[in-house]
Amino acid sequence: MPHDTSVVDPRALRFTAAITAAVLALVLVLPSPWREALLAVQAVVFALGVFVSxxxxxxxWLFRTAVRPRIGSPARTEDSRPPRFAQAVGLAFTLIGLVALATGLTAVGLVAVGFALVAALLNATTGFCLGCELYLTTRRLARPLA
Known part of the structure; x- marks a missing residue:
């Protein structure tokens, strides 16, 4: 069955944010080079969300195949543009973290990962998507004054 990429199940967003938070938390506690490798994996996950869908x-995929069949279809869906923007923000923070960690700027790298972790935890635990709100705010500010 094809997936409508213009809308998203909000439960999937919280599920994926929870996994992302767990991955980023591991990045903060693992030693090098494991943390860089795991952060690179998360960067690829973000990039897929941004550049593919x-x-x-x-x-x-894990939500779609293991969770959603057990809980059924969502009562509502959401526009995918704000969460895709949020994925781009996450990608930016993970790339900053990855480059910083790889070049010996450990504190900078861990702070960047920490920011991404806080955003993912916020989404996973409350459903509040910081990147989505940033998207909506920039859209409002970009509107011409009438």
Whole structure:
């Protein structure tokens, strides 16, 4: 069955945010080079969400195949543009973290990962998507004054 990539199940967003938070938490506690390798994996997951579709990530596949069949279809869906923007923000923070960690700027790298972790935890635990709100705010600010 094809997946509509213009809308997304909000439960999938929280599920994938929870996995992302777990991955990022591991990055903060693992020693090098394991943390860089795991952060690179998460960067690829974010990149799939940004450049392919939200449903292309392995975390979304896990939700779609293991969770959603057990809980059924969502009562409502959401526009995929804000969460895709949020994935781009996550990608930016993970890439900053990855480059910083790889070049010996450990504190900078861990702070960047920490910011991404906080955003993922916020989404996973409350459903509040910081990147989505940033997307909506920038859209409002970009509107011409009438």
């Amino acid at each position: 939200l449903s292309a990530s392995p975390w979304a």
